[in-house]
Every structure is written in structure tokens, then in C-alpha cells.
Amino acid sequence: MSRDPETIMRSQMVRDLIGTGRRRDDRSLGQMRPLVVETDVIAQADGSARVRLGGTELVVGAKLMPSSPYPDHPDEGVMHTGIRLSPLASPSFDRDMDAEATEIARVVDRGIRHSGMIDMKHLCISPGERVWGLYLDIHVLDHDGNLFDASTLGIVLSLRGLAFPNSRFGMGEDRPVPLGEMPVTLTFAKVAGELILDPTAEEEGVSDGRITMTIDPRGWVRAVQLGGCGHFTLEEVKRAHQLARSSAEVVRGSLR
Amino acid sequence: MATRGAEQGRTDGRSDDEIRPVRLHAGVLNNAHGSAYIEWGKNKIMVGVYGPRRPSRQEPLRSDRALVRCTYNMAPFSVSDRKRPGRDRRSLEISKVLSEALTNAVLVERFPRTVIDVNVEVLEADAGTRCAALTAASVALADAGLQMRGLVSACAVGVVDGRIVLDPSRDEDNFGDGDMPVGILPSSGEIVLLQMDGALGPDQFGEALDLGVEACRRIHVLQRDALFVRYGQERASRIEKPHFSGYGDMDTIIMDDEADPPVWGEEAIR
DSSP, rough: OOOOOHHHHHHHHHHHHHHHHHHSSSSOOOOEEEEEHHHOOOSSSSSEEEEEETTEEEEEEEEEEEEEOOOTTTTTOOOEEEEEEEETOGGGSSOOOOHHHHHHHHHHHHHHHHHHHGGGGGGGEEHHHEEEEEEEEEEEEEESSHHHHHHHHHHHHHHHHHHHHHHGSSSSEEEOOOOOOOEEEEEEEEEETEESSHHHHEEEESSSSEEEEEETTTTTTEEEEEEOOOOOOHHHHHHHHHHHHHHHHHHHHHHH | OOOOOOOOOOTTSOOOOOOOEEEEEEEEOOOSEEEEEETTTTTTEEEEEEEEEEOOOOOOOOSSSSEEEEEEEOOOOSSSOOOOOOHHHHHHHHHHHHHHHHHTTTTTTGGGEEEEEEEEEEEESSHHHHHHHHHHHHHHHHHHHHSOOOOEEEEEEEEEEEEEEOOOOOOHHHHSSEEEEEEEETTTEEEEEOOOEEEOOOOHHHHHHHHHHHHHHHHHHHHHHHHHHHHHHHHHHHSSSOOOOOSSOOOOEOSSTTTOOOOOHHHHHO
């Protein structure tokens, strides 16, 4: 980010405001932005969703393809999560984004995988021979911060409509994929000593670190990632955990 | 599947000179300087433009004009069998011909030593993506406020069972005998995109070209309408973001009782 006087002043303003408990978009520190969702948007996908979280917008397409199991898990399907940070989504994506993309995809993947929303055993066709490969591809169209939470939301919503495409592969009729409970991912940025939920790109830009937690319906933590250049005290991490647990319930409630 | 045996009509019931339904919206993204979303038949394509700007990478710039740098990318879920993410020979070639076609549309000599990035994301593909992308890309360039010689309009012509048909669908493309994407600058009539593969007879080539150019002029009307809608409404309701239609109705979920639509920084600026 360039350090011209305007950027420096703007950063200071964002920090000062958060220091007084307020944010540029009038949200409280622990409040998510408005969420707009739509499912089954891509006919070629076996499950899909479009999510707009404030100014962040992405499309997720889930695809099932016959695949080979890993030798150590012969009766389980395989899952792959990928994200494209398209250069059309932000002026700052005009460079190699591989490291950022890989981190987001892996963190989101861990949360989905460990929450048990998809039981990998359900993706088995013939043990040791043939299983379903589940490909979750996230396509970011507009970036205004917090891609972690928006990505998990997009995946969860795309999975809700997921069906085994049996007919496409001559394996009988399509049928729905059994689903467990949904995980929720919550990201806090640390700005001016405060933890703020669902940071915008501007807030991420002035933050002293971020912490992402994926919470399952029982309140268990399923994935954590500390990121951004910064550090957290023990109390801050514990506070983030408490806030994540209560916010996860709010998000889960709105998506029922 | 294309029917063998001539006057059977087309797989989707269109007449030979009929284009699939096209919906085009300008100005649908927040960050991009200009953007357009097009649904052309079952194709769904988003285009975002940045520039003219200095590239963040080292790039050989032109001292006499801007570089138009188009990147065509297909989402892994855009086709029936998942596409491996990343660049391939097909997308590199399409990116190149689209860049060149669009260079003709922009007054590139007005912006020396800059790049204009045109990012094309194919979210769903059903034959004719390069024509749909080119059509939407020139609208996105106009939406970015760039000075232009005119829009670029494009449409493909196909050969099915020896008949020349407009805008072949996926089945017609896969089982047909030829495909010829045509792109023109309607303001001057110049042809800026022309590719072909398959088989076109000596008499058919000219006929197909005429039909393609005529189709481009029909597409041009839609492009002008999209820009008119975008900038006609802008004055009436400036706060409202143009509705991203074409995906169907959306459910709005408010996360919290307090979460009114955000008012951007009013308080902070005062």
C-alpha cells in the first residue's frame, strides 16, 4: 500500500474511530455486514451459491467427479478447495496472489472438513476403487475484506443444494448428498487494541493482525488461523474465542 | 445433438438467423473501474476493467499508447467436467485476440505508458464465450469512462448440416462442421475479431461473414441499451447500486437487527 499523506491520514482516522468503539460504516465492533445470498446460480455445477457480504462478493461452485481414494482412506471420498482471487475483484490483485489464495483455501478447507458437514464416507462409491471427488471452487468477484468468512458461507450454501450427479456418469438417478450441521467461520481484525468482526478491506489494511476461527454447531472450534503482520495476547485470543462462539450462533440463526 | 438431415430446424428451436437471448448489465461491481455482466444463452460472464494505470509488475510499456491487457479465465465449475484452474493454451489465445480487438476500440494513444486491464471471468460456458466476453468487455471499458472510438460487438456464425446458422449453441458447436466468431466496430464497420475452424464452401464464406456482421449490429443495439440503462438510472437513484440481476431473485439476510444498509463514512467525514 502506498504511504502518501492521504492514505496515512485515512488510516489514522479509521484507527481513531475504532478506538472510540465506532466504525466507518456505522457498525458496532462485533457486527457482521449485511449478507445477501442466492443458491443454484450455476447450472453446470452440482451445487452453487453466490454470496455478498457487504462489498465482498463471490460465487462458489461445487462439483462431484468420480475419482480414486487415497490408499490410507480407501472408503472415503476426496475433497479439494480452491479459490481464485480474480484481478477483476480488486485493484490490489494485480500481482501474484498465490500465497494469499492458498492460505484462504486451506483454512476454509480445514473448517469444512473437520466440521463433518460432509461425511467423507458418504462419498465412497466402491471401497478402494472409486470414490467421489468433491471440488469446491471459490471465485471472488469483488473484494472488500474478510474473504475467509464469505468463502465458508458460500461453500456451506453451495453444499446445501449438492446432489450426486449419478445420471451424468451412468450410475442411476441423482440423489441428494447427506449433510451434517454447518460450520461458521468468523474473522476478527485487531485495530487500535480492539477486536472487530468481519473487517472491510480498509480495516484489514490498518489492522495489527487477524484471527479466524471456524465454529461448529456444538460450539467446538474446528479451525484457527492467525494472520496478518501482528500478534495477539493470550487474553485477546480467549476473547476472540468467546466472541466467535456467540457470533456463530447469530450467523447460524440467520441462515436457518 | 445436431440432427442429421437438413431442414430439421435447430436443436433449441431457433431459426437459422436467431441469436440466443442476451442480457447485458453495465456497472455491476464495486471495485472495478468499469464492469459488465452478460448472460448470453446459458453463458454467464463477468468483466471488470482497471485502468489506465501503472502496472504493479514490471511490464514493458509503450511510450506511444496504452497496452490493453485482456485476461480470459474460465471458472473450474463453468463447464460439465471440472476445468483445472489456471491458464491453458486456449485461454491464452483467446486473451490475445480479445486484447487486440479491444485495442482497436479504445483511444489508446491518449494514455501512453499505462495499461488497461480487462479481466474476463467465465462463470458458466455454453459456446460462444469469446464473442459474449468481447461484447461485455467493450461495455465495461465504456463504463470505466475511457475514451473510445466505439464499442466492439461480436457474434459467432456456425455451419450445421451444411447450413449457415447464427450463434451456434454448445451442441451445434460440438457436432457442427464449422465455427466462425466475428467481431466488429459498428461505428466504422471494421472487423476486429475473426477466427474460423471447420469447413466453409467458397460461396458460404462470404454469406457467413455477412450474416455475422449483421448479427453484430443487432448486438450493438443491446450494448447501447445496457449503457443507457446504467447511466439513465444513475441520475435518478445514485445511492442504489445497480441491481445485479440475471442471477434471479435473491434472499436478503440481515445478520443483526441493527444492521441497516451501511452508510459509508458519513459521520467520520463530518
